[in-house]
Amino acid sequence: xxxxxxxxxxDELGRLPGVGPKSAQRIAFHLLEVSxxxxxxxxxxxxxxxxxxxxxxxCFNVAESELCAVCSDTRRDLxxxxxxxxxxxxxxxxRTREFHGLYHVLGGALNPIDGIGPEQLRVRDLLVRLxxxxxxxxxxxxxxxxxxxxxxxxxxxxxxxxGIRVTRIASxxxxxxxLEYADELTLGRALVGxxxxxx
Amino acid sequence: xxxxxxxxxxxxxxxLGEADRIVTFVTPDHGKVRAxxxxxxxxxxxxxxxxxxxTHVTMMCWKGRELDVVQQVQVIDHFxxxxxxxxxxxAAFTMLEAVDLVAVERQPMPGLFxxxxxxxxxxxxxxGPVLLGAFLFRLLDLEGVGPIVDSCxxxxxxxxxxxxDEHAGGFLCRSCRSGQPVAPETVELVRQIVGGxxxxxxxxxxxxxxAEVERIATLTMEYHLDRQLxxxxxxxxxx
Ligand SMILES: [Zn+2]
Ligand SMILES: [Zn+2]
Numbered sequence: 486x487x488x489x490x491x492x493x494x495x496d497e498l499g500r501l502p503g504v505g506p507k508s509a510q511r512i513a514f515h516l517l518e519v520s521x522x523x524x525x526x527x528x529x530x531x532x533x534x535x536x537x538x539x540x541x542x543x544c545f546n547v548a549e550s551e552l553c554a555v556c557s558d559t560r561r562d563l564x565x566x567x568x569x570x571x572x573x574x575x576x577x578x579x580r581t582r583e584f585h586g587l588y589h590v591l592g593g594a595l596n597p598i599d600g601i602g603p604e605q606l607r608v609r610d611l612l613v614r615l616x617x618x619x620x621x622x623x624x625x626x627x628x629x630x631x632x633x634x635x636x637x638x639x640x641x642x643x644x645x646x647x648g649i650r651v652t653r654i655a656s657x658x659x660x661x662x663x664l665e666y667a668d669e670l671t672l673g674r675a676l677v678g679x680x681x682x683x684x
Numbered sequence: 685x686x687x688x689x690x691x692x693x694x695x696x697x698x699x700l701g702e703a704d705r706i707v708t709f710v711t712p713d714h715g716k717v718r719a720x721x722x723x724x725x726x727x728x729x730x731x732x733x734x735x736x737x738x739t740h741v742t743m744m745c746w747k748g749r750e751l752d753v754v755q756q757v758q759v760i761d762h763f764x765x766x767x768x769x770x771x772x773x774x775a776a777f778t779m780l781e782a783v784d785l786v787a788v789e790r791q792p793m794p795g796l797f798x799x800x801x802x803x804x805x806x807x808x809x810x811x812g813p814v815l816l817g818a819f820l821f822r823l824l825d826l827e828g829v830g831p832i833v834d835s836c837x838x839x840x841x842x843x844x845x846x847x848x849d850e851h852a853g854g855f856l857c858r859s860c861r862s863g864q865p866v867a868p869e870t871v872e873l874v875r876q877i878v879g880g881x882x883x884x885x886x887x888x889x890x891x892x893x894x895a896e897v898e899r900i901a902t903l904t905m906e907y908h909l910d911r912q913l914x915x916x917x918x919x920x921x922x923x
Contacts, residue, residue: 502699503699503700503701503702504701505700508701597774597777597778597781597914597915598695598696598737598777598780598781598784598914598915599696599914600914630733630736631736631737631738631767634767634768635767635770635773638768638770639770642770660732660733660736661724661725661729661731661732661733661734661735661736662725662726662727662728662729662732662733663703663725663726663727666703666725666726666727667727668727671727
C-alpha cells in the first residue's frame with residue numbers, strides 16, 4: 486500500500502482493461518515523475534473525450550454529434566450495412582477503402598461464459614434498423630475467432646427470414662487474430678471476397 | 685526458468701495488454717492452468733487460431749509465479765464440427781463453464797480431463813440429447829456428489845422414484861417427493877449414465893425424459909456450484 490492519493494491512482498489504473506497491479510504501479514509512478522503539464526494533458530484529454538464523444542444514434546460508432554462521421558457523410562451507400570464488434574473495427578474497415586456503406590457496432594461478441602448473450606449486444610437495434618431503412622445487404626464483419634464466428638452464425642440465422650442478403654467476410658483472415666490488427670490488404674480482400682451465409 | 689508439458693483444453697481467453705491473451709486451460713496433470721499467450725492477437729502470430737476455446741492441444745509452458753507463459757502449442761483437435769454448428773455450441777460452452785468452475789489450479793485431474801475430451805469428441809460426432817446432462821452428472825460423480833439413483837434419496841426405500849430434488853441429492857419416492865416430478869424413463873436414463881451404460885443412454889432419441897435429464901443435471905450442478913451456469917441460460921439458440 487502507498488500513501489493515499491498514489492494508492493487511489495494505482496487502484497483507478499488497475500481497473501483499466503489489460504492493466505494488472507504491477508503495470509498500474511509502473512504507470513502511476515511514471516505519472517509522478519513526468520512534468521505537471523504532461524500529466525494534466527492526459528487528464529484533460531480524458532475529460533475531453535468524456536465531454537465530447539458519444540455514440541452515434543444510428544450505428545453506435547463513436548461520434549461527436551448525434552450521427553458519427555460515417556453516418557453523416559451523404560456519399561455513403563445506405564443500402565449496405567457492415568456489422569462489427571467494436572468502433573475500432575470501423576477504423577480497420579475504413580482503412581481498406583473497400584467499403585462505402587454504413588456500419589452497425591454490436592458492442593462485443595457472443596460469449597456465454599462471460600455472460601454475454603444477444604441481449605447484451607445491440608442486436609435488437611440492428612433488427613429495428615433493418616425493418617425500415619431500405620437495407621439490402623448485411624456484411625457480418627465480426628472477428629475471425631470462436632466468439633466472432635458464433636455471433637455471425639447467430640445473426641445469419643436471425644436475419645435469414647428477413648429476405649436481406651447476409652454475407653460474411655471471406656476466410657482469408659487468419660483465425661484467432663484481432664480484426665483491428667489485420668493489414669488493410671488482407672482485410673480489404675476479405676471484404677471483397679465475402680460470401681453468402683445461410684441461416 | 686522451469687517448463688512443463690501437458691495436454692490441455694482451452695476453456696476461455698481474456699485480452700491482456702496490447703496484443704496478448706490470458707488463456708485458461710484444463711489439463712490432466714496440472715489441473716487448471718492460466719497462461720499468457722504473447723502476441724496472439726496479431727494475425728501473424730504463430731499461436732493465433734490455436735488457442736481458441738474448445739481447442740484440444742499439447743503445449744509447453746514456462747512456469748510462472750501467478751501466470752505461466754505459453755511457449756509452444758500443437759493442436760490435437762479443433763472440434764471443427766462443434767464450432768461450425770450453432771446448435772452444438774451451447775452444450776460445449778456449458779461443459780467448459782462447468783469445468784472452469786470445478787477445476788482447481790495445479791491440482792491433477794485426469795478423470796475430469798478424460799471426461800471432457802470424450803464428451804467433446806462425442807458432441808463433434810453428433811449430438812445425443814442426453815450428452816450434456818450425462819456430462820454434468822459424470823462431473824458431479826467425479827466431485828463425489830453424484831446423484832442417488834438406486835433408492836429414494838430421503839427414506840432409502842426401494843420404492844418407485846417419481847421426483848428429483850437437487851437439495852436431497854437424488855430421486856425421491858412418492859411419499860417423500862419434492863422438487864421436480866420426473867418420468868420413470870428419466871430415472872432409468874440417469875441410472876444408465878452413472879451406472880456405466882453411457883453408450884446406451886446416449887443412443888436415446890429426444891423425448892420428455894431426455895429433456896428432463898438435462899434439466900435436472902443442470903439444476904444439480906448449479907446447486908453444487910452455488911451459482912448459475914450462464915452458458916446454459918443465454919447461449920445462442922434457434923429463434
Ligand atoms: Zn453512425
Ligand atoms: Zn422416500
